[in-house]
Amino acid sequence: MTIRLYNLSAGYDRHPVVHHVDCSFTDTSLTAVVGPNGGGKSTLLKTISGLVPLMTGKIDFGDIKPNEIAYLPQQFEIDRTFPISVLGVVMLGLWPRIGAWGRIRKSHKNEALQALEQVDMVTFAQRPVIALSTGQWQRVLFARLILQRARLILLDEPFAAIDGHTTLDLMLELKHWRQEGVTIICVMHDLHLVRDHFPQAIVLARDLVAWGDTNDALCRENLDRALCLAGKWTNSAEMCETNGEKNHWYDH
């Protein structure tokens, strides 16, 4: 099944940050979303995961159900001073299966330990999260993703401030998930990583600049255009008339 975005706009306080985007993600594809700061990359992910409402358009998820979508925000969005253990964080990934009241079984705990093993963090299971480094923390969050058993995984800059070694480890993990049938969409800044590891890419500068095979999408011309668009953003937005829709500034 393919996930399709039709004419999708989303943003905050009437200002669309993602503007009339049409594109699709085929089953088990691995897509990078690149573009300038403020270009709507994070908002696109939040919209797909349902955290930001649509202004226009719609999303067709195919046969993927809402609880089969996992979203990992940028690192700083989680309070790491909270008194919770590494194992506790990973077990949160059980939520789609056990919810707020389901019983936690021994098998669940073993599964969590296995996931930690997979990301090389099993010796940290009982440590409080406050004691982790940035890279270790990201590994733990990946273990949580493993437990979520999602079919669509959305990652927002998962490799920001992560060293090369950890990045490669986690990248292998992404490829492994893909082989198990997961579709992955990933906001990225490092274009080298994108070119080396992501078959598909989207260039987003509020408007969709390009999407498709990474080598085509990330050509010089598209990247220049994205930067050029980014330079033109102003505060005083006029009403949008794309697609002949008059007055849909109010719809935004």
Next chain:
Amino acid sequence: MTIDFFGDPAMKRALIGAVLVSLSSVPLGVFLVLRRMSLIGDIMAHAILPGVAVAFIMYGMSIPAMSIGGLIAGLTIALLAGLVSRVTVLHEDASFAALYMIAVAAGVMMIALNGSPQDLEDILFGDAKSLNDHLLYLMATVSGVTLLTLVFIYRMLVVESFDPVFLRSVGGKSWLVHAIFLTLTVLNMVESYRAMGTLMSAGLMLVPAIAAQFWAQSLRAMLVISMFMAITGVFTGLIIAFTYNVPSGPAIILIIGGFYLLSLLFGRFGSVRARYFPFPHLSQ
């Protein structure tokens, strides 16, 4: 000496009441602190005062009327708090600080104009000696309901406090958990104002939780330690209040405040001691 205290029925009631209050207030306080809402909790507690004062003017020292008045005022502020933090992101602490000063000033003025200095002192600082059986039943009910609700929403509340985006991304009702939590908080502040006073009720919630942070890195340990501090503080504070005939709220808070100072200086994690005289480091 202590046998005297426990033989005194007023003292016994005061102790039972204060322990009941602690049982439900302290866990709420732990979550308030972890959710970085200590200040908002403090403000909500103070905002109960004008509601209590209006009821006092209309119905005199009537506990049910004053409780309902306090509840209405507290819930209004809780609602306002939610609204302000959503609508205006900036300077919410400043606008709240102003709000609660005004609430306290208005409440004090209303009671001072319509009651005796003793009324004012009882409302502001608590009068644990005046707890009767009806009140104790009421307190037991509030504590029981609070604890049951907390058990019921525990997992959601933990996730909502630690990683609200995750809860929302897996379809959890983040706002509902928040609303239930705030309602419980106000309910408990109203419950405790007879024993602790409107000015001190937030203290019993927040100070043990803040002190426990210096000793615990797991939620369970934090809950246990803060509960221990609160109940020890309540016992000691009440004995002092009865012995020297001083208001119960400040007596209890001063004892728990002592625990806080000791924790700040000598606690296991993040204290002055841990900063300047750390334990020898481990091999890894």
